[in-house]
Amino acid sequence: MLDKIDLKIIEVLHQNSRASFVEIGKLIPLSASSVRERIQKLEELEIIKAYTLKVDYSKMGYGLEVFIMIKLFSGKLESFMAALDSFPEIKRAIRITGSHNIHMKVVLKDQLHLQRFIDMLIKYGEPTTQLILSELK
Amino acid sequence: MLDKIDLKIIEVLHQNSRASFVEIGKLIPLSASSVRERIQKLEELEIIKAYTLKVDYSKMGYGLEVFIMIKLFSGKLESFMAALDSFPEIKRAIRITGSHNIHMKVVLKDQLHLQRFIDMLIKYGEPTTQLILSELK
DNA sequence: ATTGAAAAGTGTGCGGG
DNA sequence: CCCGCACACTTTTCAAT
Numbered sequence: 001m002l003d004k005i006d007l008k009i010i011e012v013l014h015q016n017s018r019a020s021f022v023e024i025g026k027l028i029p030l031s032a033s034s035v036r037e038r039i040q041k042l043e044e045l046e047i048i049k050a051y052t053l054k055v056d057y058s059k060m061g062y063g064l065e066v067f068i069m070i071k072l073f074s075g076k077l078e079s080f081m082a083a084l085d086s087f088p089e090i091k092r093a094i095r096i097t098g099s100h101n102i103h104m105k106v107v108l109k110d111q112l113h114l115q116r117f118i119d120m121l122i123k124y125g126e127p128t129t130q131l132i133l134s135e136l137k
Numbered sequence: 138m139l140d141k142i143d144l145k146i147i148e149v150l151h152q153n154s155r156a157s158f159v160e161i162g163k164l165i166p167l168s169a170s171s172v173r174e175r176i177q178k179l180e181e182l183e184i185i186k187a188y189t190l191k192v193d194y195s196k197m198g199y200g201l202e203v204f205i206m207i208k209l210f211s212g213k214l215e216s217f218m219a220a221l222d223s224f225p226e227i228k229r230a231i232r233i234t235g236s237h238n239i240h241m242k243v244v245l246k247d248q249l250h251l252q253r254f255i256d257m258l259i260k261y262g263e264p265t266t267q268l269i270l271s272e273l274k
Numbered sequence: 275a276t277t278g279a280a281a282a283g284t285g286t287g288c289g290g291g
Numbered sequence: 292c293c294c295g296c297a298c299a300c301t302t303t304t305c306a307a308t
Binding site for chain 2: 001002010013014015016017018045046047048049050051052053054055056059060061067081084085090091092093094095096097098100102103128130131132133134135136137
Binding site: 275276277278279280281282283284285286287288289290291 | 292295
């Protein structure tokens with residue numbers, strides 16, 4: 001289904017999703033038209049789900065990045081999911097197996113902001129917080 | 138340092154990092170030239186770190202996505218970090234506080250692949266695995 | 275900092291191997 | 292599936308405000 005050329009295209013876009021068809025084609029090598037056809041197919045099949053961005057939150061004034069896992073109280077899943085959109089601090093939230101139900105990446109200004117966020121969370125369940133130290137990969 | 142226009146630009150690029158300067162400018166509104174200048178500055182300041190891609194791993198034949206946290210054995214951090222590049226299954230690895238040292242996102246074909254991967258990991262430490270069920274945000 | 279304008283480069287639609 | 296062409300649009304550079 002996916003050949004090596006598709007994988008190479010995905011790899012290039014992973015490194016720079018703003019790369020032009022011409023640029024990608026030079027690295028394969030393949031004509032810009034063919035690169036475009038393949039990318040269109042990858043988009044239609046939803047193998048490519050989105051083109052997005054990595055930002056440095058610390059340089060944006062958000063010095064604390066944390067993982068928070070939460071063990072939701074019985075019956076709180078729906079209200080928690082409904083509340084997700086109202087918290088810009090939550091950059092990612094994922095349902096997982098295990099004693100905690102949800103894994104979140106959360107971005108905060110400082111310790112006080114973290115405290116307020118956790119105080120809010122304990123309405124929904126029992127949170128466990130891990131500070132992010134550095135990205136290895 | 139960052140005004141509302143910069144934040145809006147980042148928001149738009151977050152939703153679609155292939156958006157043209159003209160497109161972004163229409164949403165602000167601002168001329169394409171000004172959008173470009175601002176984005177260039179954000180790149181120079183490394184507030185924008187990378188333009189990247191979200192793919193559907195299950196549609197690429199990788200049906201298992203998991204979080205694995207590992208409590209590294211004493212003295213194993215350096216060799217583990219050096220080994221990271223040789224495992225394409227590891228899509229992300231982050232040093233964290235708490236009883237585990239590293240949090241990883243790992244993408245695998247099936248249960249057998251997961252088993253082999255965990256067998257490899259126990260050379261470095263004690264892993265804890267959580268299956269990813271669905272992305273809420 | 276923002277803009278518009280000209281030249282170079284790219285995306286898009288389509289025809290054909 | 293791959294390619295090239297034509298045309299519209301975009302990026303890039305630059306001078307002016």
